[in-house]
Amino acid sequence: MSSAEPQPSDQELVAAVLAGDQEVFAELVRRYQGRLTNYLFRMLRNTDEAHDMAQEVFIKVYQALDRYDPSYRFSTWLFRVAQNSAIDQLRRRRHRELPIEPREGEDGEPRGRELASSDRGPYAHLRNRERGQAIQQAIDGLPWEYRELIVMRHFGELSYDEIARSKEMPLGTVKNKLFRARQMLKESLADFLTD
């Protein structure tokens, strides 16, 4: 008897929260915490800010939960809130005249950064750091629009359809732009893509 219970959909979880079961919201946070944190990290280029903003976004979404339209995917709505929050944060940074760069620790790595990769040891750490910097530079080198789409797709793990809805773009345009963006990344990261 190992049949896994079917997971409730996001819409069902939202309905349960709105019906008064606040604890169910934790399941939504669990489902999206990884994707949201990574999306925000790539948008803000700062680990601490990404972690803090992930909290803020979940709280904002909770506060506005009754305005969620279940005919759309929950993830589309969540990432739209996250995108607006990230852009607001970038604007605030601009007003404070701070550079839009990661605040780095002494080792050149963004503070508190813990990679999902399981590579350990001094050589692996160096390699991870070098690779992380190259990836960030390659993403930063993309035009803004491509960059947004790459971050949504590869770090927010959104489907093409979700990205198209979120950006209000035709599906074909999203596919084409993401293809071009990936071609640019392949060129920039060619050294890391060989055997």
Add this chain to the structure above:
Amino acid sequence: MDALEHDTYREWLDPSRTGELSAAEEAQLSRHLSQCASCREELEVTTRLNALLVSDRIEPRADLVDMVMARLPEAGWQARHPRSWLPALAALTVIGSGAAALLGGGAAEIEPHAPFLGALAALFELFKGALLAGAGLLRASWHGVGLAVGNLLTRSWLDSSLTVIGVLSLDLLLLALYRRYGRQRRPAESIEGRWRADRDR
């Protein structure tokens, strides 16, 4: 030969990875890959790129769920939730019952034989008085507008023109001030520009 360009098939490689192609597209891609070495190579590189990006993901904070749940505020929608109306409804019932009892008691003194009818009559008089007062105010305000327009029409053309010009100038001034100091939404491009400048620094 395939009817589609290589680039179209290459565009399909990533959506195929996450099962986002239609069955027909998937079959077409599979057929093409079996015949085209350069697109197979492209698939290889696309897979490596995806793995490279995945390897650079960060872990969310271990206590993120607990922190969010501890900080969940009283959301506005909770106050609008039907269950939250129950205490308010109960309070309204108590206050209404008290008011009815007081009104009934007072009406009993006026109309000893039918206190309930006396209370209804008192309420009716109350609403009637409010309606009459409202109608009187409306009539007075329309009368005021009529007087102002009449005054304007009976004045000389010069006076009327000066008044109209004065009002229009005031409107234009307010519009100019709003445009100059009003809140303006900054386009996303300005962030992009900042991003580029920062990157190139």
